[in-house]
Amino acid sequence: DGLEVCARIRQKPGQKDPYILMLTAKGEELDRIIGLSTGADDYFVKPFSPRELVARVRALLRRSLRQGGQQHQxxxxxxxxxxxxxxxxxxxxxxxxxxxxxxxxxxxxxxxxxxxxxxxxxxxxxxxxxxxxxxxxxxxxxxxxxxxxxxxxxxxxxxxxxxxxxxxxxxx
Known part of the structure; x- marks a missing residue:
């Protein structure tokens, strides 16, 4: 499932560190806490507004620009x-x-x-x-x-x- 994929991505040493935004139907507080603690950068619950999704992606990209625009390659x-x-x-x-x-x-x-x-x-x-x-x-x-x-x-x-x-x- 998505939690396992997220955890595996974060555990791989030497790999690029991608941004992970979870888009899920699980909206309980505990689900959000688990998702974020597994390594997600953001957690978004369905149904969702496409405009809000775009805003969240832009916020993640802004974080990259504040960090110098490059990730360790x-x-x-x-x-x-x-x-x-x-x-x-x-x-x-x-x-x-x-x-x-x-x-x-x-x-x-x-x-x-x-x-x-x-x-x-x-x-x-x-x-x-x-x-x-x-x-x-x-x-x-x-x-x-x-x-x-x-x-x-x-x-x-x-x-x-x-x-x-x-x-x-x-x-x-």
Whole structure:
């Protein structure tokens, strides 16, 4: 149910911390107390006014703006944890321990780009635009060099990559 989903979201370390507004038919005081103590940011009872719902969502978003407009950005997969704010990347070892990765600024930016958009294929040109912007001057094959260096640091077998794969004729 919604309480269990809310509790599970709040218990996951390293995940983004979303705002949770419970919209429910349970309107007793005890239900509201339980919902809020489980981790909901707001609790709204049916039937409801759409205008009030919009006002409550805007209030939650205003809270975000007062806190600097950004939430702590952490991306976690079964193999990696990338903290964009602290600029720390670590790899989960088979033993279960985490190993901090010693990445250059460009390697960190490359890894965070890939991990921020799982499943997306990036062309060399797109990666150059994202990582270097208008300041880039040179051969787009420089991306291949940086991907190869990153693979050496994150892949168990860089010659047979399992995390950063090449899509022939497109990119990575």
């Amino acid at each position: 952490i991306y976690q997969t079964p193999h990696f944890l990338v903290d964009l704010d602290q600029r720390i990347a670590s790899r989960q070892l088979e033993s279960g321990e985490a190993e901090n990765l010693d990445l250059t600024t460009l390697e960190f930016n490359l890894l965070s780009t890939f991990i921020s958009y799982p499943g997306r294929v990036w062309s060399r040109t797109q990666l150059i635009d994202k990582l270097w912007g208008d300041d880039f001057f040179g051969d787009e094959r420089v991306v291949d060099t940086h991907v190869a260096r990153l693979r050496k640091k994150i892949e168990p077998d860089p010659s047979h990559p399992s995390f950063i794969k090449t899509v022939t004729g497109v990119g990575y």
